Amino acid sequence: MAKAAGDAIGAAWDRIRGVKLHALADLFAADDARVAKLSGRIDWGEDLTAGGILFDWTKTHLDDELLGGFEELASAVDFSAARAKLLSGAKINATEGRAAEHTAPRGTGAEASVEEAQALLARMKMLVDAIHDGALGEVKHLIHIGIGGSALGPDLAVDALTRDLAKVDVHVVSNIDGVALEQAFALCDPQTTMLAVASKTFTTIETMTNAASALKWLGDNGVDDPSGRVVALTASPEKAVEWGVDETRVLPFMESVGGRYSLWSSIGFPVALGAGWDEFEAMLAGAQMVDQHFASTEGRANLPLRAAFADQYYTRVRGCQTRAVFAYDERLALFPSYLQQLEMESNGKRVTAAGEPVDGPTAPVTWGGVGTDAQHAVFQLLHQGTHLIPVDFIASIAPGDMLDPAHHRILLTNCFAQGAALMAGGNMASDGKDPARAFPGNRPSATMLCDDLDAATLGALIAFHEHRTFANAVLMGINPFDQFGVELGKKMANDIERGDAEFDASTRALLGAAGLA
Structure with a gap:
């Protein structure tokens, strides 16, 4: 049985890796329905002050062929069964022998x-x-x-x-x-x-x-x-x-x-x-709306799972080592830091849930910042650097301030323009020939556009990323609910406090220089 499952997983990855790479512009040109296919909403009712979030993955390299391959992978790893275990209170955290009941x-x-x-x-x-x-x-x-x-x-x-x-x-x-x-x-x-x-x-x-x-x-x-x-x-x-x-x-x-x-x-x-x-309470309710979507929606229509398909493609097929998150809303300034722990502590693993070495990269390094500040700091590398870095943009249609509407209009136009520019590329020289002013384009991004950034929306955003993290873990066959990697350094720090451990020459010298030994 294990061999059959392993063969099915391998066949799915072969199918995914065999899909021809197309430029983002060509994917749009080839499919008039692309925006409808790769955008989706999660909405909530009047009791939460009607609203929702639009999840737009159109500017990624996902297409029907890749989505079919990833759906085959999800079937091979029995994603539906893993999701059911998570939501039923089964002991899905096998290394620590406990359930993961944050929902x-x-x-x-x-x-x-x-x-x-x-x-x-x-x-x-x-x-x-x-x-x-x-x-x-x-x-x-x-x-x-x-x-x-x-x-x-x-x-x-x-x-x-x-x-x-x-x-x-x-x-x-x-x-x-x-x-x-x-x-x-x-x-x-x-x-x-x-x-x-x-x-x-x-x-x-x-x-x-x-x-x-x-x-x-x-x-x-x-x-x-x-x-x-x-x-x-x-x-x-x-x-x-x-x-x-x-x-x-x-x-x-x-x-x-x-x-x-x-x-x-x-x-x-x-x-x-x-x-x-x-x-x-509204934050809890917004999160529950995402829980319901995640629990009841199958395949590519499941938005956290679709996000995980893109994550897996860029990390395992395209070799991307990082993923950037930029919130075009000052109220979400701490969101990239929150995601760093959620994603890297959960999926920064080197063995599978069965204790075997993983067969490829796991979590990318999550990093990011706030727009428009980041445009004047790190976007140079995103547009013209040698690294391919998938980008997530998060924004709210409703402003969080009472100032001149020009503030929010400029904020949103910059957010949408950055995604468009990453995809389109171009050359800003008057003759179009200056390599220093050239932008290669074809760089992927996704956008999460909130109707408003209220408590329900915040809860939904966090729950979406929790389920996205879990979906990634299932597709890789790892356990996202333990974190033994944080323990070794803490143990050694305690050893220093007790004075009962030997360290390398460099560490001994540093302890001495700081007056700790």
Whole structure:
């Protein structure tokens, strides 16, 4: 059976690699229906304030032949079965022996898990409402302390959703560098500040060190009961209580919710506190709209799977080592950083789920920035450099500001023009012959155009990329839900702290130069 599956996978890849490479302009010329075929929308109803997202993959090299080959690959790896395992709460994370139930807080998954997740969210809502109602005294500031998935998602969502008005001023601190924590202290009044400590295990050294320093800051500045100002967000509630958090202020989440997928759980507490419960709930609902599409749509019509087809083509067939993401919206300034962890920690693997060496490249390096800033920094390389780099553009039709509409019009025209220019190329010399002014074109991009950037849209965007990441993993046969690659360096850092390890000559010299040995 395994040999038959392997043969089918190999045959699908042979078919994909055998498709003739066509220029993007030729693909448009050959198919009048190309825009309709390679664009699709996910919409939501009036209860979310009607809106949606247009996903345009027309300026990629996907065509009917490639899509057919990738659908054959999806069938060979039994994508439908893997998706069903994910959404049913099966132990799809085989190396750690657990499920991956980040969709459960959004209402998608095994019935018992959905009930448990939503009960935990109801507990969180009670605390959020109590704080907003003043039951815990005046609370103007929240310092949210976490790292990795416990910080990147909350930071993104708070930044995106609270720029107009925040119910509570939220500062997310992740770095162990004390400068980051001191910067938050400088912006907060300790008498009206609460702390959220976010750690799945409640043992993460950076988080717990920062939390201890934040408690000391509260005490040093006249707060009588610093521990009473702490909310713990964790899958290990007993450790939080042992650390000193009142059990009524421990907000647990399920062990089967992984760190970088945990925004939807109590890790989203700072989002609910800062933006309001209605906004947090809308974010969950927008994500659920994508869950429903992902669960019920087959083949190339499944938009996260179609995005994964393009990712696999550029990484494994065209040899692209990076993928760039540019948000033409200041509110999504942190989105590329969020995607870096989601995609590279999930799919930056060198063995399959069965423990065998992978047979090709896995995750590309994800990077990016904000338009139009990036146009004056890195787009030179995208247009004229020697690297082929697929680009994703993200924009919103509705502006996020109240200024002259010229601002948003210029923003959008630049976004769309960059995609067009990457594809078309040309020569800007008057005689059309100057090689320094030549643009080769035929460079791929995709565009995600949102009707508006509200909470539902943000949730949908994040969920789309979660499912895209999972789809890529299934097509490559790897497990996207473990992250052992982050552990070795942390272990060696702990070894240095304990002074019980030998290192290479260079590391010993650096430790000596820094006064650490």
